[in-house]
Amino acid sequence: MTSKGEQSITYLILGVFSLIALLPIVGIIFTAVQAPGSTVGFGHFDGIHLGNFARAWEQGNFGSYLKSSFIVVIAVVSVASVLSLMAGYAFGVMKFRGADLLFYILLLGLMVPMEAIIVPLYYDMRDFALTDTYWALILPQIGTSVAFGTFWMRAFFRSVPRSLVEASRIDGASSWTTLWRVLLPLARPAVLTMCVLLFMWTWNEFLLALVMVSDEGLRTAPLGLSFFQGRNQSDLALLATGAVIVAAPVVILFVFLQRHFIRGMVTGAVKG
Amino acid sequence: MDSHSAMSSLPASVAGSVDDVVGSAAPGVSRRGRLRSDRRPPGEPRRVAYVYLIPAFLFFGGFVLLPLVHSIWLSFFEWDGITPGTWVGLRNYADVISDGELRASFVHALILIFFYAVIPVVIGLVLAGSVARVEVRGLTFFRVILFLPQVIAMVVVAVMWRMIYDPGNGPLNQVLRSVGLSDLATSWLGDFNIALPAVGLIGTWVWYGLAMVLLTAGVQKIPHSLFDAARVDGAGPVREFFAVTLPALRGEIAVALTLTTIAALRNFDLIYLTTKGGPGHETTVPAFQVYNRAFMTGEVGSASAIGLTLVALIFLITFGITRVADRGGQQ
Numbered sequence: 001m002t003s004k005g006e007q008s009i010t011y012l013i014l015g016v017f018s019l020i021a022l023l024p025i026v027g028i029i030f031t032a033v034q035a036p037g038s039t040v041g042f043g044h045f046d047g048i049h050l051g052n053f054a055r056a057w058e059q060g061n062f063g064s065y066l067k068s069s070f071i072v073v074i075a076v077v078s079v080a081s082v083l084s085l086m087a088g089y090a091f092g093v094m095k096f097r098g099a100d101l102l103f104y105i106l107l108l109g110l111m112v113p114m115e116a117i118i119v120p121l122y123y124d125m126r127d128f129a130l131t132d133t134y135w136a137l138i139l140p141q142i143g144t145s146v147a148f149g150t151f152w153m154r155a156f157f158r159s160v161p162r163s164l165v166e167a168s169r170i171d172g173a174s175s176w177t178t179l180w181r182v183l184l185p186l187a188r189p190a191v192l193t194m195c196v197l198l199f200m201w202t203w204n205e206f207l208l209a210l211v212m213v214s215d216e217g218l219r220t221a222p223l224g225l226s227f228f229q230g231r232n233q234s235d236l237a238l239l240a241t242g243a244v245i246v247a248a249p250v251v252i253l254f255v256f257l258q259r260h261f262i263r264g265m266v267t268g269a270v271k272g
Numbered sequence: 273m274d275s276h277s278a279m280s281s282l283p284a285s286v287a288g289s290v291d292d293v294v295g296s297a298a299p300g301v302s303r304r305g306r307l308r309s310d311r312r313p314p315g316e317p318r319r320v321a322y323v324y325l326i327p328a329f330l331f332f333g334g335f336v337l338l339p340l341v342h343s344i345w346l347s348f349f350e351w352d353g354i355t356p357g358t359w360v361g362l363r364n365y366a367d368v369i370s371d372g373e374l375r376a377s378f379v380h381a382l383i384l385i386f387f388y389a390v391i392p393v394v395i396g397l398v399l400a401g402s403v404a405r406v407e408v409r410g411l412t413f414f415r416v417i418l419f420l421p422q423v424i425a426m427v428v429v430a431v432m433w434r435m436i437y438d439p440g441n442g443p444l445n446q447v448l449r450s451v452g453l454s455d456l457a458t459s460w461l462g463d464f465n466i467a468l469p470a471v472g473l474i475g476t477w478v479w480y481g482l483a484m485v486l487l488t489a490g491v492q493k494i495p496h497s498l499f500d501a502a503r504v505d506g507a508g509p510v511r512e513f514f515a516v517t518l519p520a521l522r523g524e525i526a527v528a529l530t531l532t533t534i535a536a537l538r539n540f541d542l543i544y545l546t547t548k549g550g551p552g553h554e555t556t557v558p559a560f561q562v563y564n565r566a567f568m569t570g571e572v573g574s575a576s577a578i579g580l581t582l583v584a585l586i587f588l589i590t591f592g593i594t595r596v597a598d599r600g601g602q603q
Contacts, residue, residue, distance in 0.1 A: 003406060006509070010402040017395065018417040021481055025420060027443065028432045041441035080331075087328035090321040102325065109336045111586055113538035115559040116579035119566040120342035121335070123353070143335025146328040175320055204425040206541045207559075211567060222427040226545055229431055236435065243431040247424045254423045258416050261423060266486050267527075 031240035042236065052241040060238065062245050064217060065224030069203060069249075071134055072220060076141045076202045081195055083142070084149025085187070089179050091150065092157020093165050103154070109147045114140075114207055122211050136212035137220065141205060145198050152264075156190040157183070193260040200250050200261070221246040340583075347577040352570035364577035374578065377556045378585075380468060381537050384557065387472025388479055388536035393528050396483030400491045400521060401513040404499065411488070418481035426478075430545035433474045437461050461547050467555050471546055475536065483528045490524035491517060526597035530590050537586055558582045 027043030035049050057063050090096070091103060117140075125136045160183060168178040184191075209223040219227065225246045232239050254261050347364050351357030368374050403411075421429070436444055437460035445457035460470040494516065502512045540559035543549060549556035549564070556564075558578050566575035 006402065007406040007408070010399075010406050010408055013399050013402055014408070014414045017399070017480065017484065018414055020477070021418055021421055024432050024436060024477070025424070027436070028428075031435065041443065041446065042435035042438065043443050083328040083331065086324040090318075090324035094318040094321040094324075096318060096321040099321070102329070105337070106332065108587075109332060109340075111534070111590060112336060112340060112583055113534070113559075113586065115538045115540050115562055116583045117336060117339035117343060119562065119572060119575050119579060120339040120346060122566070123346075123572075124339060124342065139331070140335040143331045146331050147336060150328055150332075175318065175324075200423055204427075206425070206427055206544075207563070210544075211563070222425045222541075225425075225427045225431065229434075229545070239431060240435070243428045247428040250423050250425070251420070254420070255416070258419070262415060262419055262485060265419070265422065265482060266489055 028240050028243055031236060032244045034237040034240075036235075036237055042240075049237070052237050053245070056238055056241040056245060060228050060232075060242050061216065061224065062221070062228075062242055065219055065221045066245070066249075068134075068218055068224075069221040072137045072141070073199055073202045075134070075138045076145055077195055077198045079138075080142045080145035080149050080198055081191060083146050084153050084194065085179070085184070085191065087146065087150040088153020088155075089157055089183070091154040093160070093162075094175075106147055106150060110151060114144065114205070118207055118211055121208075125212060131212055132215050132218060134218065137205075137209055137218075140208060141202050145202070149194050149198065152194045153187070153190065156187055160186060189260075192257070193264045196253060196257050196260045197264045199253065203250050343576045343580055346573055347580055349573040351572045353566070353572050354570075357573065360573065364574045365581070367574060368577060368581050373553050373556065374558075374561060374574075376553060377558050377561050377578075378581075380555060381539070381557050381585075383468060384472050384475060384536040384539060385533050387469070388475040388539070389529050389532035391476045392480035392483040392532055393487075393525060395480045396487040396528060397518070397521070397525075399484045400487035401509070401517055403488050404491045404494065404517045405509060405512070415485050415488075418484050421478045421481055426541035427545055429474065429478060430542055433477075434461070434546055437470060462551055464551050464554050467547055467551060471542060471555055474542060474546070475539070479532045479535065482531065486524050486528050487521055490521045494520045522597050526593050529593050533589055533593070534586055537582060537589070 023043075030045045031042050032052060033048045033050065034044065034046050034052075036052060036055065091099060121140055122131065125131045125140075130136045130139075164182065164186075165178060168182045173182065204222060205220070206222045206226070209220045210226070213219060213223065225242050228242050229239060232242075348359060348361060349357035350360045350364075368378070436442055439445060439457070439459040439462070442460075444460065448454060448457045458466060461467050463470075498516050498520070499512065502516050507515060538559055539557055540563060543555055543557050543560045544563065547555040549560050559582065562575045562579045562582070564575075565571035565578070
């Protein structure tokens with residue numbers, strides 16, 4: 001077989017599978033802009049009716065859902081990344097008793113899915129009267145996020161030349177100054193990758209919100225969409241619009257920072 | 273790709289190799305010698321380390337480890353969540369094996385591994401084998417598109433595929449009818465025999481892009497000399513794939529299999545949002561049983577036992593995949 005022929009086959013494989021990945025997404029966008037009350041079905045294009053977005057925002061309460069999601073995501077990502085930077089720094093550049101043990105506990109914790117701890121989490125939160133508050137969504141997700149974040153930042157800090165840390169120390173810098181002034185500027189790409197992954201996982205989290213929150217005003221975007229689906233089976237266009245609104249923030253972030261998403265995911269990143 | 277990101281975050285499974293990769297990137301490690309048999313690059317002992325660890329471990333301990341221990345405690349009780357519970361020892365675990373509905377849920381999870389993990393990795397390998405032999409332009413563009421299903425919330429994926437599978441005006445049945453295959457048109461998520469594969473294929477759609485991107489990246493790291501040597505020996509595309517590409521991709525295959533298998537085992541969102549375990553119990557999975565028993569039917573102890581069994585299964589399979597991948601590497 002000629003190299004030309006092999007090249008065509010490679011492009012054919014890439015093209016077909018890209019198309020399969022893309023078609024449902026294009027379909028839901030087409031459906032989202034269908035005429036209101038349209039019954040032509042998923043994926044048909046009958047012009048662009050952006051009024052659906054206004055309807056979903058008000059009738060579907062998606063304004064409120066997005067607000068809840070942003071509150072939770074910003075709290076989780078900002079707290080978890082600072083704590084992960086600190087813990088990853090300790091694991092990466094310092095030597096202390098129990099380092100290996102603590103690290104292996106962290107690794108095991110990384111593999112514990114939310115599905116396995118949701119039951120006790122709910123009853124613990126209920127005992128502290130925290131169910132139906134943002135705390136019930138924020139605190140557990142900081143817990144699962146720091147496990148991944150610490151792991152990720154540790155790997156980065158171990159790749160930093162030791163001489164840099166030593167030089168900073170000889171210059172009289174405290175460990176705190178070394179972290180924030182000397183190492184953080186270098187760590188920016190790694191931190192950004194960590195942040196976009198945590199953003200995506202937190203934004204898309206469904207089970208925790210389903211269990212912890214029943215107040216309509218606290219519902220996050222994915223949870224809101226699932227309830228909206230229950231109420232609006234017949235209005236295909238409106239449901240599709242809701243779906244597009246819920247997916248949009250992560251997809252937009254992905255389009256701009258795709259390198260970071262892919263670098264993170266390809267290294268096998270998981271979060272509990 | 274930066275050195276720090278090389279295989280860095282796969283939990284436990286590749287921890288050893290992570291240390292090798294990252295450790296070797298840090299100068300000064302080898303000089304420290306083996307006297308202390310310490311591969312860790314960090315030098316001086318610092319008590320202050322604990323101060324840096326405490327905040328993260330407070331959250332991790334309080335919201336991951338403690339619930340896990342609490343879950344073990346709960347799993348020994350029969351408890352409805354309200355009235356005082358009764359100690360039942362290991363009966364909840366025995367039920368995982370003896371209760372037909374529960375056993376079926378674990379079998380379903382294993383079947384879903386085929387759709388979430390095996391098919392995507394096979395698709396990824398087909399692409400990897402073909403990319404290995406040619407120069408491809410615009411790979412970044414394809415990577416972005418192939419990755420899109422990954423970043424979309426499962427709720428949105430479920431809404432999308434319910435519309436596609438819709439028995440009435442869903443595009444799948446419409447296409448089948450228009451090409452004269454109306455016999456095949458069916459209620460995809462409502463049919464007792466088809467619902468599980470139909471849900472599984474949604475998982476395939478979500479995950480094959482990751483496998484393709486991961487394995488393609490792996491192929492590009494294989495030294496060209498290996499392919500040249502194979503070609504000098506007269507190897508065709510198929511022999512070349514099995515002799516060069518496949519063995520070299522062992523690490524990437526392990527990562528892809530681990531990620532997708534965990535996704536298949538912990539799968540809750542997609543089932544809850546497409547079939548709610550139905551029709552009958554045909555698509556029920558362990559994570560759905562956890563939710564249903566703890567919060568719908570008041571069987572908190574049983575739900576905890578199922579969750580912990582799931583954790584054990586995830587540990588076992590992850591270590592198993594890594595063991596196989598490592599052993600292959602030593603030969």
